[in-house]
Amino acid sequence: MNLKTLAEQLGLSQTTVSRALNGYPEVSEATRLRVQQAAEQFGYRPNSRAKGLATGRAMMIGHVIPTSNKHEMVNPVFGDFVAGASEAYAKFGYDMMFTRVQDGNAEQAYRELLAKRAVDGVVLQGPLINDSRIALLNKMGLPFVVHGRSTGVSEAYSWVDVNNKRAFERATEFLIDLGHRRIALLNGLETMDFAQRRRDGYLHALKHRGLAASPDLMRAQEMTEVYGYRETMSLLALKTPPTAILTSSMITAIGVRRAIEDSGLKMGRDISVITHDDDLSYLKNGQDVPIFTALRSSVRQAGEIAAAMLAELIDTPDHAPMTRMLEAELVVGCSSGPAPQD
Amino acid sequence: MNLKTLAEQLGLSQTTVSRALNGYPEVSEATRLRVQQAAEQFGYRPNSRAKGLATGRAMMIGHVIPTSNKHEMVNPVFGDFVAGASEAYAKFGYDMMFTRVQDGNAEQAYRELLAKRAVDGVVLQGPLINDSRIALLNKMGLPFVVHGRSTGVSEAYSWVDVNNKRAFERATEFLIDLGHRRIALLNGLETMDFAQRRRDGYLHALKHRGLAASPDLMRAQEMTEVYGYRETMSLLALKTPPTAILTSSMITAIGVRRAIEDSGLKMGRDISVITHDDDLSYLKNGQDVPIFTALRSSVRQAGEIAAAMLAELIDTPDHAPMTRMLEAELVVGCSSGPAPQD
DNA sequence: CATGAGATTCAAAGCGCTTTAAATAGTGAT
DNA sequence: ATCACTATTTAAAGCGCTTTGAATCTCATG
Numbered sequence: 001m002n003l004k005t006l007a008e009q010l011g012l013s014q015t016t017v018s019r020a021l022n023g024y025p026e027v028s029e030a031t032r033l034r035v036q037q038a039a040e041q042f043g044y045r046p047n048s049r050a051k052g053l054a055t056g057r058a059m060m061i062g063h064v065i066p067t068s069n070k071h072e073m074v075n076p077v078f079g080d081f082v083a084g085a086s087e088a089y090a091k092f093g094y095d096m097m098f099t100r101v102q103d104g105n106a107e108q109a110y111r112e113l114l115a116k117r118a119v120d121g122v123v124l125q126g127p128l129i130n131d132s133r134i135a136l137l138n139k140m141g142l143p144f145v146v147h148g149r150s151t152g153v154s155e156a157y158s159w160v161d162v163n164n165k166r167a168f169e170r171a172t173e174f175l176i177d178l179g180h181r182r183i184a185l186l187n188g189l190e191t192m193d194f195a196q197r198r199r200d201g202y203l204h205a206l207k208h209r210g211l212a213a214s215p216d217l218m219r220a221q222e223m224t225e226v227y228g229y230r231e232t233m234s235l236l237a238l239k240t241p242p243t244a245i246l247t248s249s250m251i252t253a254i255g256v257r258r259a260i261e262d263s264g265l266k267m268g269r270d271i272s273v274i275t276h277d278d279d280l281s282y283l284k285n286g287q288d289v290p291i292f293t294a295l296r297s298s299v300r301q302a303g304e305i306a307a308a309m310l311a312e313l314i315d316t317p318d319h320a321p322m323t324r325m326l327e328a329e330l331v332v333g334c335s336s337g338p339a340p341q342d
Numbered sequence: 343m344n345l346k347t348l349a350e351q352l353g354l355s356q357t358t359v360s361r362a363l364n365g366y367p368e369v370s371e372a373t374r375l376r377v378q379q380a381a382e383q384f385g386y387r388p389n390s391r392a393k394g395l396a397t398g399r400a401m402m403i404g405h406v407i408p409t410s411n412k413h414e415m416v417n418p419v420f421g422d423f424v425a426g427a428s429e430a431y432a433k434f435g436y437d438m439m440f441t442r443v444q445d446g447n448a449e450q451a452y453r454e455l456l457a458k459r460a461v462d463g464v465v466l467q468g469p470l471i472n473d474s475r476i477a478l479l480n481k482m483g484l485p486f487v488v489h490g491r492s493t494g495v496s497e498a499y500s501w502v503d504v505n506n507k508r509a510f511e512r513a514t515e516f517l518i519d520l521g522h523r524r525i526a527l528l529n530g531l532e533t534m535d536f537a538q539r540r541r542d543g544y545l546h547a548l549k550h551r552g553l554a555a556s557p558d559l560m561r562a563q564e565m566t567e568v569y570g571y572r573e574t575m576s577l578l579a580l581k582t583p584p585t586a587i588l589t590s591s592m593i594t595a596i597g598v599r600r601a602i603e604d605s606g607l608k609m610g611r612d613i614s615v616i617t618h619d620d621d622l623s624y625l626k627n628g629q630d631v632p633i634f635t636a637l638r639s640s641v642r643q644a645g646e647i648a649a650a651m652l653a654e655l656i657d658t659p660d661h662a663p664m665t666r667m668l669e670a671e672l673v674v675g676c677s678s679g680p681a682p683q684d
Numbered sequence: 685c686a687t688g689a690g691a692t693t694c695a696a697a698g699c700g701c702t703t704t705a706a707a708t709a710g711t712g713a714t
Numbered sequence: 715a716t717c718a719c720t721a722t723t724t725a726a727a728g729c730g731c732t733t734t735g736a737a738t739c740t741c742a743t744g
Contacts (some may be wrong), residue, residue, distance in 0.1 A: 047395070078421065097402070098438050100432045117389045206571040222625050225624075
């Protein structure tokens, strides 16, 4: 069932039927009703490609996933972000599409997406330091929102980000207040912008409180469970091990806890742990009492915000860049306590 | 840059240019080369909507995500599956799109997808017992592949599934061989088909070995970490607690381990744990020695297979349904051992 | 009863591509 | 030089929709 046959059925022109369905005013209410009912009855849906071709709008948001980072798409954070975004897209009538691309070809992928007119806008996830994709998208004039920010990029762009620096600064200060002096940082890959900012916050707090940062207490890798385990084991093996560990994700924190317990220590008493918590729905940090003291910020909510932002940017051409800074809450759980006296 | 202007630039007709680019034989090699170079130079990409309209192919695969199950999209398994699928899609030139839909409206969503001609096929994830979507899709004639199967559906359909029954049967037998008699099952939601099959395998093994199934040792909920923790605590509080626990996901198993350790017991000695392991990339089950004894089956690989299958089904109309059964490997790790003597 | 404003409706063009049917060019045979 | 064919190229139709510009209908007015 297409517009033509529907119009024939109704004895109306395609024009009128189209207008009736799209809510144009120059259609009598009587016909509009008749048309709507017929459309309903025949299960008519406009062909999205034809509609897109005629209107120039794809009603589709693109996400380009680089293959390089094998874990990017698989990353649980990614999933929650996308879940939030898709919820918002649905509200605005957009669908979302994913394009998987070989590393380094992201640029190419964006160009194609634009040239093919496949999307109305894109969301850029996991920005790196000095991410060249931002300048590219600006130049191409394709509406986009970044989840996170990119240090080193001077031009304006729209973003949604959590205040990573402030969050890790607070966590570090919190630990210092508890008497900790040797605080380790298990950071994410520091090519990622967010990891950089977290380190900055950590270093800033140390410095501000007159503590020296010790390189052997700082690690930066992809945030897996095993990473948390291994590095904690290695930290505990130091001559003077840390009394507290700051970690960048719940998954890693789980590895940290495993290492602590395998070493016969008690988390929260012998060694404190604070983790960033993206508030993933399948990995809730305890229900009543949080297991981990954590910097909590829902990545799902970030996804929703980013999507809504993008919808607005698309609707209003030449809209000024929008930004939104989310603050993480510091939730105190069982994994932190005063530094042990030695 | 569109076909028309490109053709004008070249002094050729749109027909010839189109044919040259799409590899039709009735174009001289000389012109083809010239056209290809010009296309390259001008960065020409055919408008995907126009192309789709003309060819009737969307070059897009749809995934419909019910909102009901808040965790579905967020589910880490979902992410890995999709990562695998998207890799395969890329190979075949497909993009993938997601549509989020209110619970119960999945049917509606498929109809729309078809009516709007937005996709060439769909992948059905997380089938339930007696899933009505299968009959619907068959009736609509939209090519599709199911990840998993649906007990109770009699008509033929294409699927990729892991032999869940056999896997849990083997695991149960393995534990029985180790002397365990009270074996608990922390299953996923039993409206999910895979959970049903796992329970069947578990029950079958018990029965086969002359053991009675005890209802108080069987739980079925969504597979979160907290679920693993709570239920394990509850199991350990029984008058005669189990000596082994079978669990349906790594995430849940992590909760199980936490509970065991919080109770002052040692996993693998005091109580054995075997988990299903979807081989998620960020949640690797140990590197050298697996932490958990596990039934391992890469869900990512399943995604790739499903996607390839779907591509073939789309290419060959009226292709007979294809099926593919994957066997999970039983990998022995540190979490299982002989039943403790009491 | 003509008239013009306003309300409805319609025919046709156009979005950018593929593809059918027809035209033109090229080639060796007659 | 003509013809029969094949190789190459083209014009035009069509995919299903939106939208412009024009046509038709209605009515209150003069």
